[in-house]
Amino acid sequence: MIEINNLEEMNDFAKSLTSKFKPKDLVLLHGNLGAGKTTLSQMIGKYLGVKRNINSPTFNIIKSYRGTNLKFHHMDCYRLEDSEEDLGFDEYFEDQAVTVIEWSEFIADLLPAEHLDIYIRVEEGEKRFIKLKASGARFESLKEDVENELSTH
Template sequence: MEYKYTSRSITDTMELAENIESEKFPGMVICLDGELGSGKTVFVKGFAKSLGITETITSPTFNLIKEYNSGEMPLYHMDVYRLENNCETIGFNDYFNKDAVCIIEWSDMICDCLPEERLQIKFKIIDENTRILILEPFGRKYEDLVNSVL
């Protein structure tokens, strides 16, 4: 089942991320998809802020994975847009199976490597400020999470 959330500002997107963070659990995987400038990194910033991470959050486009360990729980921020190799050689499963949260930008590029249970969020640009976020939970704990925050 898909759920829709309308974000009318950066603040709205960050608040949704903060609400999802409040329901976090070890091994959580959040997949973000949408065109450039749609709000994926803004979402990660809101999540990281709520997690207590004080470092500056930027898209890890050229690093592939940025690890933040200064919050309540480790956050692994991945951007697979430029991934050219087979994703299995990167060792994503090692990250998915840790007591941390993984947020993956451009996850549609590695569909075959994603865990079965995850939260998929698609960002659609409506206008300069408005985004429609389509949340699709895969697995019971993600369904429960979405129902508790929307």
């Protein structure tokens, strides 16, 4: 469990996480409304070198950005609850990009088996607790690296 006490610490978490990303990495963000999923997505985009303003793709569902070294796909699947619509997610998962998904539970049956889940739990004020759950060897390694790096600070 990673304790985040303010936006600066969330920024440090995003920087650590993003520095370990490779093409085709998939990150699923979990948390209640207002937990900080979009804020974390914006920070990830910033550290990937995205210059454009990153906002929630709630109405578009998917927004893609060009970063310095990697492309960044940001998805918000909240509006897909009870939807059977195929939006071609496979193409995004196979792209040489980092993909971050908010509300991934609404497309759970379409997700690749290997990914990193990030659970954000809100405490009082700005305090958050982040739990990382890895699916697959690639993400086990990434999870351990991030946790080790942040525990030494």
